[in-house]
Amino acid sequence: MTAFIQSQTHYDVIVVGSGAGAMTSAVFLADQGMRVLVVEKSNQYGGTSAISGGGIWIPNNRYFSRQGGQDSYAMALTYLQATAGEHVEEARLRAYLDNAPKMIEQLARISRVRYAVAAKYPDYYPHLPGALAGGRTLDPELFDTSLLGDELANLRKPSPSTLLMGRIAWTARDAHKVMARSFGWRLLIMKLMLRYKLDFKWRRKSKFDRRASLGSSLVASLRRSLMDRDVPLWLNTDFCGLVTDNGRVSGVTVQRNGAELQLTARHGVILASGGFEQNQALRDQYLPKPTRRAWSATPPGNNTGAALQAGMAEGAATALMDWAWWAPTIAVPGEDKPRGVFAERAFPGAIVVNGQGQRFVNEAAPYLEFVDAMHQDNQKTDGRSVPAWVIFDAHFRFNYAMGPLMPGQVMPDSRLRKEWRDNLYWKADTLAELATRIGVDSAGLEATVAKVNTYAGTGVDLDFGRGGNIFDRYYGDSNVKPNPCLAPLRKGPYYAMRLDAGDIGTKGGLLTNEHAQVVREDGVPIAGLYAIGNCSASVMGTRYPGAGGTLGPAMTFGFVAANHVVACARKVTV
Known part of the structure; x- marks a missing residue:
């Protein structure tokens, strides 16, 4: 009996969380002989990764080079130094660039994970040195979920907007x-x-669909890879804190089946449990105001900052605590979390305004910059930019999607849910009437639309340069000339939808070194403790260099942490 209990509480490594970074680290650990346990507080595995796009930003990857693409370590480092260098030590940037291509190559060899290059998906800041017009983002291939068997029922369901x-x-x-x-x-x-x-x-x-795609595909393929290795994944297991022994992290305490358990991790603990965006008290303490957990597109009840607080209790340093992976969101009645608005902002014929009826940002800008602009304009306008409003006309409504509203040619207004009217979307025959309905200055809105209509004719946005670079145009309508991101708003009825200052996770967290070890304020590692993903301070600093800039580092530093754990364990046993 004693041996059985010990086998259930003693492991080589414990991984906290079940997102892409967590499961990637567990796969690499198991393949190198480590006895691993993955613990997840939710009744579903996959975390935010499962509802994401699943892309990973991997500079200098072989997928791109095999297609004849041109990238290099030097170009990627130049770009990262331009985007993140001010806030991140070069050793961490180099660790990422050194290991990201290795991680995905090895993962493809040993696991069920399959990727293809998104050759046309540009870096988010094409004007910066070292940026590429495509090739650094990898896109998951479809995965047959029937291979999961009964475990399919425990996979976190993707957002409807991703299907x-x-x-x-x-x-x-x-x-x-x-x-x-x-x-x-x-x-x-x-x-x-x-x-x-x-x-x-x-x-x-x-x-x-039988097939999973995007983040759901990534998580499903990683889960199947853990099943291939008989790695246990405990659901409904709430991480409570760290256990230390003579200054070294030696395990965790968890709440499971109504009881508190102390689990031993002989060689280390990897924290991979997400950020703190679902903890309103921590949001109020660190993030720009106003801030609401209800605006976050991440799974409610998860990502409450438990790993962050546990690390801080052990003396860990933190960084970037006032930043998040910002993304504007739309709250859909009846859904448990809002939907991020990523591509639709670039479609021609929709604009975003503040309460004064004025534009304040390039609508097609990267989503992190978009919400950052909301916060900045909110300060300038005494609270008139959070929320913001996306405005479009009947022509846009017929041809394009916006949040849960599919194009009118597929989903006409007559088929929309009645409870969505004046709740999810507002509609009026004139711009002035629409402005009154949503509490926006009507004169300001009419003047803004008149100006944008002029820009649509010339193809040049003189205010914010919308459609002026390759990233803007990626989601523009290639059939619209002269600018695929600009079209006039002239045909009533007119529509409005509310945009909140949302996020897809927080960016700040426990500070780590180039080995993914959590460090104290003096830079000394906390022995046995690693952090990856959104519970660690992002290697990307305050920027978002390209699609997959969250999952790419999470998986890469999961790989780095696993290799460091194994290397240290081998030194001890020699």
Whole structure:
């Protein structure tokens, strides 16, 4: 009996969290002979990774070079120094660039994870030195979820906004082709729908596609890889704190099945449990005001900062605590979390205004910069930019999506839920009437629209340069000339939707070194303690260099942490 109990409480390494970074580290640890336990507080695995786009930003990767792409370590370092260098030590930047390509190459060899290069997805700051017009972001391939067996029921469900028609899996490359209306986009939709329709056997079990895509694909393939290695993943296991022995982290305490357990980790603990965006008290303490956990697009009840607080209790240093992976969000009635608004802001014919009816940012800008601009303008306008409002006309409504509103040609107003009217979206025959309905200055809105209509004619946004770079145009309509991101707003009725200053996770957390070890204020590592993902201070600093700038580092430093744990363990046993 004693041996059985010990086998359930003694491990080589304990990983806290079950997102992409956590499971990546567990795969690499298990492959090197470590006895690993993964603990997850939720009743579902995958965390925020499961509802994400699943992309990873991997500079100088072989996927791109095999297609003839040109990237280099030097170019990537130049770019990272331009984006993150002010806030991040060069040793961490180099550790990322050294290990990211190795991580994905090795993961592809030993696991079920499969990626393809998104060759046309540009870096987010194309004007900075070292930026590329594409090739650094990798996009998950589809994954057959029937391979999960009973574990499929425990996979965190993807957001409806990441699926075609709310139920059909598609890659980010497919989604881009459709959103940009590139040649063959209609045929692609028909092909995806036909594949789904003809899978009769699976559709008798579920209305959702057999295949997982985006973040759901990544998490499902990692979970299957853990199953291949018999790595236990405990759900409904709440991390309570760290256990130390003579200054070294030697385990964790958790709450499971109504009891508190102390678990031993002989060689280390890897914290990978997300940020603190779902903890309102910590948001109030650190993030710009106003701030609401209800605006976050992350899973409610998770990511409450337990790992952050446990590390700080052991003397860990922190950094970037006033930053988040900002993204504007739309609250959808009846859904447990809001939806991030990523691509739609670039579509031609929609603008975003503050309470004065004025634009304050390039609508097609990266989502982190977009919300940062909301906060900055909110200070200038005495609270008139949080929330902001996205405004569009009947032509936009017919042709494009906005949040949960599919294009009117697919989902006309008559088919929209009645409770969405004057709650999710507002509608009026004139701009002045619409402004009155949402509490926006009508004269300001009318003047702004008149100005934008002029810009649409010339193709040049004189205020914010919308559509003036390759990143803006990535999600623009390739058929709209002269600027794929600009179109006039002239056809009533007019629509408005509220945009909150949301996020997809916090950016600040425990400070780590180039080995993913948590360090104290003096830079000395806390022995046995590692942190990756959003519970650690981001290696990307205050910027977001490219799509996958969250998951890429989480998985890479999961790889780094695993290798460091193993190397240290081997030194001890020699």
